[in-house]
Amino acid sequence: MAEHGPVLSVHPSSCLVDEKTEVEVKHLPADYKITLHALIHSEDGDDWEAFGRYTSDSSGTVKVFRDKSLGGTFEGVEGMGLLWSMRPVPESKPGRRFRKNNVQTPVKVMFSVYEGHLARGFKHHIPLTSATAERWYLAPEVQRVEVTEGEIKGTLFIPPGSGPFPAVLDLWGGQGGRVEYRSALLASHGYVSLALEYIGILTAAGKLHHVDNTYFETAFKFLQKHPKVRPDQVAVMGMSFGVSVMLGLTASSEIVEMGDIKCPVLLIVGEDDQNWPASESAADMKRMMEKAGNSHLLTVLSYPGTGHLIETPYSPHVRFSDFKLLEAKTKVVVLWGGETVPHSRAQEESWQKTLAFLEEHLYDNSREVTLC
Structure with missing residues (x-):
């Protein structure tokens, strides 16, 4: 691991919900296995998650828009897979549907990097690093x-x-x-x-x-x-x-x-x-x-x-x-x-x-x- 640990960037960190978001992890060791995880806590009180398993390149970098997810809630090169493949966390009640009621607040997405290729139990693991992004239905001044x-x-x-x-x-x-x-x-x-x-x-x-x-x-x-x-x-x-x-x-x-x-x-x-x-x-x-x-x-x-x-x-x-x-x-x-x-x-x-x-x-x- 790099001296100061990995750096997770989400760009743009605030945008409309129909805009694409680039997620990138730098300063990993070469050929290092990680799991990228995205989590939303909905207004209905439900947690929704998506995740993809990646291996860093020779420079210790993972770019979601470039690199293949080796498994998770989506596979292959899927730049927005951490959003569109979201589903209720395993312990959720059945029959949930994601809806935004208050458009004057953003959908907050917590992106996290975990060591290794994980499949479940993310709340029981400590992430290497995390970053939050805001996704809006309502543009400024509307x-x-x-x-x-x-x-x-x-x-x-x-x-x-x-x-x-x-x-x-x-x-x-x-x-x-x-x-x-x-x-x-x-x-x-x-x-x-x-x-x-x-x-x-x-x-x-x-x-x-x-x-x-x-x-x-x-x-x-x-x-x-x-x-x-x-x-x-x-x-x-x-x-x-x-x-x-x-x-x-x-x-x-x-x-x-x-x-x-x-x-x-x-x-x-x-x-x-x-x-x-x-x-x-x-x-x-x-x-x-x-x-x-x-x-x-x-x-x-x-x-x-x-x-x-x-x-x-x-x-x-x-x-x-x-x-x-x-x-x-x-x-x-x-x-x-x-x-x-x-x-x-x-x-x-x-x-x-x-x-x-x-x-x-x-x-x-x-x-x-x-x-x-």
């Missing part, structure tokens, strides 16, 4: 504004600058509540984004309030009228059940008639979706649009080995998790599907293509778009 416009409930994220900006109406899935992290990240890339709450809203009497299309149309118009928004450059983005809502809005009907859609549509499909018949639905949509003569508006990204929960890049893959049924007030386990490696690849690529799609159709043109 405004977060609570929205209570009439019946509308949600959170508005506004990029820094005078604007006006293109905007996104962000509809999350069927579990309800207010999910802000994707909207925060969209605003960090230059879009006003409204994370709309639409499931699980309680009335003054404490009963569930069921919204209809008028609620979503009101939210859309709220965005259009906002002084920081370009009114003719607004997209709607959905995930899971949010896709059904979104398509119903763009087709202007309760039964989605894809032939009625007149705006560009980006459809992201997990071919191993065990929750919804995503591939079959995508094929039906394509046939309907071909028959109507508007298939030129449809772009389909279809990913083998990918499940239902296609999250932002480098988020942990969850094949199944607990799911709360709001009306029944019970909890069930839902199978989402996907295999970790292809699912993680899909998350990274689909996000890059989503941002490119938004830039093409909102920043370069004046027309509304749909993403699902």
Whole structure:
């Protein structure tokens, strides 16, 4: 071992969650076996970890973006493997899902270097060195504004600058509540984004309030009228059940008639979706649009080995998790599907293509778009 011990560097030490992080260890002996370990303590109180086993080169250096992991939660040259391969630590309760609720604080990742090739029990070992990195959904100076416009409930994220900006109406899935992290990240890339709450809203009497299309149309118009928004450059983005809502809005009907859609549509499909018949639905949509003569508006990204929960890049893959049924007030386990490696690849690529799609159709043109 070098006189002063190994040096672990994480660069950048603070960045957005969709940015790549370079992890490097220097001042090791040549051909020295180490295990690099990453740990996140989630807001739900769960610990998530990933690790890779490495051997230093002749200069006593390990570079995660260059060198092969010889085993662990990922193998081979995987520069971001210490993040996308994260999973709950072995003693965790089953059915956990990683989610960031407070976007005004970062995800803190503790990177550590351990001597030898380890497989478990990291908390019982003393690391040679450690370093902490912060990963943010919210860029500096992005405004977060609570929205209570009439019946509308949600959170508005506004990029820094005078604007006006293109905007996104962000509809999350069927579990309800207010999910802000994707909207925060969209605003960090230059879009006003409204994370709309639409499931699980309680009335003054404490009963569930069921919204209809008028609620979503009101939210859309709220965005259009906002002084920081370009009114003719607004997209709607959905995930899971949010896709059904979104398509119903763009087709202007309760039964989605894809032939009625007149705006560009980006459809992201997990071919191993065990929750919804995503591939079959995508094929039906394509046939309907071909028959109507508007298939030129449809772009389909279809990913083998990918499940239902296609999250932002480098988020942990969850094949199944607990799911709360709001009306029944019970909890069930839902199978989402996907295999970790292809699912993680899909998350990274689909996000890059989503941002490119938004830039093409909102920043370069004046027309509304749909993403699902």
